[in-house]
Amino acid sequence: MADIGTRIAGIEFKNPVLTAAGPPVRDAQSIIKCVESGVGGIVTKTISTKPAPVPRPNMAALNRARILQMYNTVKNGNQQFYVKTAYRMDQGFINTELWTELSLEQWIDKELPMLKDLGVPLIVSVGYTPEDMKKIVPLLREFNIDAIEFSTHYITPGIITDIIKTIKSIMDIPVFPKLSPHHTDLLVEQAKEAEKSGADAIVAINSFGPTLSFDIYTRRPYMGSEFGFGWLSGPPIKPLAVRAVFDIARAVNIPVIGVGGISTGKDAIEHIMAGASAVGVCTQGIIEGKKAFGRIAQEIQDELDKMGFSSLEEIKGLYIKEMGMGQKIKTEGGIAKLIEQKCTGCKLCERVCQYEAISMVKKEGIRHLFPEINEEKCAACGLCVSICPTEALYLEF
Numbered sequence: 001m002a003d004i005g006t007r008i009a010g011i012e013f014k015n016p017v018l019t020a021a022g023p024p025v026r027d028a029q030s031i032i033k034c035v036e037s038g039v040g041g042i043v044t045k046t047i048s049t050k051p052a053p054v055p056r057p058n059m060a061a062l063n064r065a066r067i068l069q070m071y072n073t074v075k076n077g078n079q080q081f082y083v084k085t086a087y088r089m090d091q092g093f094i095n096t097e098l099w100t101e102l103s104l105e106q107w108i109d110k111e112l113p114m115l116k117d118l119g120v121p122l123i124v125s126v127g128y129t130p131e132d133m134k135k136i137v138p139l140l141r142e143f144n145i146d147a148i149e150f151s152t153h154y155i156t157p158g159i160i161t162d163i164i165k166t167i168k169s170i171m172d173i174p175v176f177p178k179l180s181p182h183h184t185d186l187l188v189e190q191a192k193e194a195e196k197s198g199a200d201a202i203v204a205i206n207s208f209g210p211t212l213s214f215d216i217y218t219r220r221p222y223m224g225s226e227f228g229f230g231w232l233s234g235p236p237i238k239p240l241a242v243r244a245v246f247d248i249a250r251a252v253n254i255p256v257i258g259v260g261g262i263s264t265g266k267d268a269i270e271h272i273m274a275g276a277s278a279v280g281v282c283t284q285g286i287i288e289g290k291k292a293f294g295r296i297a298q299e300i301q302d303e304l305d306k307m308g309f310s311s312l313e314e315i316k317g318l319y320i321k322e323m324g325m326g327q328k329i330k331t332e333g334g335i336a337k338l339i340e341q342k343c344t345g346c347k348l349c350e351r352v353c354q355y356e357a358i359s360m361v362k363k364e365g366i367r368h369l370f371p372e373i374n375e376e377k378c379a380a381c382g383l384c385v386s387i388c389p390t391e392a393l394y395l396e397f
């Protein structure tokens, strides 16, 4: 069985799946449930000097729940059932939850004391200014916490150094700045600046935005914020997050914690291969419930076993090693090919082909039609391969 333990700034995690700041870690009780689900480590909801003035409504799923193609085996006596257990928001999720609505006093007097023997590393998320840090961090000294993450969501980029130095001057503890993708071209610069100022790891990314979505019949926005603006998270931001992880991991020598759009073990592995040492999950933990954390960790384990890797170490930054340093893979002269046994004749490939290179043809003895690929016309654009529901097509170079 592959070893999926990981280590960041001297902290040992039994698996690389951490909570990311959000509702699943809104208070001690919720945090304990995440630990029971098998999460590798906890990052709390962001704590600040004042409770957040959170507007109503403040969370919306942008599409109706969709079943993930994921089945779990449930045993009942001698019988075995396969049940669909997980749902995800393919169009994403918007929120305007800001930071914690609980007071600093409540975290210090009630919530954090309940997390003393948590059993997994505890990272406290804090925000926002150096002045806030001077008030919050001294109060954290009495707790056995493993690291401090700070959110850069509502601050100007220039004060990251100040914040790191302020925290470090109060407490000798690993500090993880969490970067927001407001200006994606700034991410690498911010990460480098943070590393130079003593950060121990970089967390990337926070939710993306501001974005807007509203009901076309009532013209009511889904968020109660000004103009209905909110922050996008979930599957649509995964490619943005993976690119951020890839860019940052190549630019700094400290570990990266990849956050954004993770709902399966495969998503987590993509982040890790792009250079992350661990991952954070928020939206999936809201939609599916806290069992999502343990499920994703288990899927990472199963997938690594299936792929023949013996540890997480082996896949950390694998994509960087193979691609990032300019190693060329062949990308010219390809053609789409069909695995006949997998084809169901759904015609999707024919419909999406922009080069009219695919036509459906009859085959002796088989009821459905098959795509026939015209080698002259196929431009190897890759679209049919990516959209085929049964993975019946591949590109050959």
Ligand SMILES: Cc1cc2nc3c(=O)[nH]c(=O)nc-3n(C[C@H](O)[C@H](O)[C@H](O)COP(=O)(O)O)c2cc1C
Residues within 6 Å of the ligand: 020, 021, 022, 023, 045, 046, 059, 093, 094, 095, 096, 097, 098, 099, 100, 125, 151, 153, 178, 205, 206, 207, 232, 233, 234, 235, 237, 259, 260, 261, 262, 280, 281, 282, 283, 284
């Ligand atoms: C409802 C909600 C509340 C969030 N609150 C916080 C927060 O308090 N502090 C923070 O740094 N990030 C917060 N986030 C951002 C998440 O931690 C995470 O960075 C982002 O949602 C992307 O990950 P995901 O796609 O797994 O949700 C919040 C996200 C959501 C959806």
